[in-house]
Amino acid sequence: MRCPICADEYPWPDDPVISLFDEENDAYQLVDVSTATPEKQADLARRGYRECPNPSGDTPQHYLPATYVDYLAPLVIGLVGAPASGxxxxxTAMIRQAYMGGLRAHRITTAALDFRRHADFRSRYIDRFEKGDALPGTETGVVEAADILLLRGPGGERPVTFFDVAGEDLQSTAALNRSSRFLVGANAVIFVYAPEDPLETKEAAAPTENRSFDLAVERLQGRPAGTDRLPVTVAVTKSDRLRYVAPADRWLRRGDEHMVDATRIRAESRDVFSYLHHIGAGASLGPFETFKRCTLHFVSASGGDAIPVGGRGNLDKHFARGVRPIRVLEPLVSILAMTGMITGPEASKVGLP
Ligand SMILES: Nc1nc2c(ncn2[C@@H]2O[C@H](COP(=O)(O)OP(=O)(O)O)[C@@H](O)[C@H]2O)c(=O)[nH]1
Ligand SMILES: [Mg+2]
Ligand SMILES: [Zn+2]
Structure with missing residues (x-):
């Protein structure tokens, strides 16, 4: 069993003592469930946690859902991209849509596996996003997963952990930067690229290089399993800015897809590839050149630009006309197809040349 938070491996304990979070005292309490009825035990386990022993002692105290190992091998998905790339x-748009039943067309249902983590993610990100508030920048040094979901579908029941750390941490060459450690245990990666960033206060990555992509690719390549079995996807986000630009326009107009079609996904990947090549962002094609299974997609989280609110010096931004995500589930659907969560002859061809 490998902990998705600290990437340590350790034997999962099978003792009947689990931790329950006590809201009143804002602390975990150890509870022996051995005398409870089986029904009650299952319910407590579903709400309970186990503290990770973190054998290498390099990560602050953390807990995993007590049922984390009761399902198929967990999927750990990391996001990689420059600061402010989106x-x-x-x-947020992806997880929100999955919760709203956006994967139903692929016969996949979504639930929270870690209720506390999800409640936190919802109040900090999803609720604000729905109100049209631009989300706060991710703090550097974050090592925790953003959310842990339980997906149930034709490929079985599988916990899915998402990691979203600050772009600055992804660009850090410090070998011991703990924040990018999730790459050690990731089973899939979403590389995020934003075309021209005129509105960003932070310096946009020069298209001639993409340091967060390069460092992550290098690090993933160095893993014992190499690049053969790691599915990746490149999401060109903020594509709302390309609404009238071919070939992005054609894909954006399609909206959400309702089935997996390997030929269509290959065609979109080819269009994104040409686009990146054409704008001189060839450096961002590293993941495609390195990994055996890769798809590329045009997406937009918000559907439009956020407008600064308040006076000068105020960095808060707001999506005045609300948010309208476009094709945000496509990168996730491709990954679910490439990892066997979505099954069938089409899914098995996704991401292959
Ligand atoms: N137009 C547009 N702007 C976006 C979109 N997604 C994010 N942004 C803007 O890009 C900025 C950075 O986004 P963020 O998600 O914080 O980037 P991160 O640093 O990579 O996590 C935000 O302030 C948003 O205003 C999008 O889909 N379209
Ligand atoms: Mg962020
Ligand atoms: Zn751990």
């Missing part, structure tokens, strides 16, 4: 907005 990772957090994309992840």
């Amino acid at each position: 990772k957090t907005h994309l992840l």
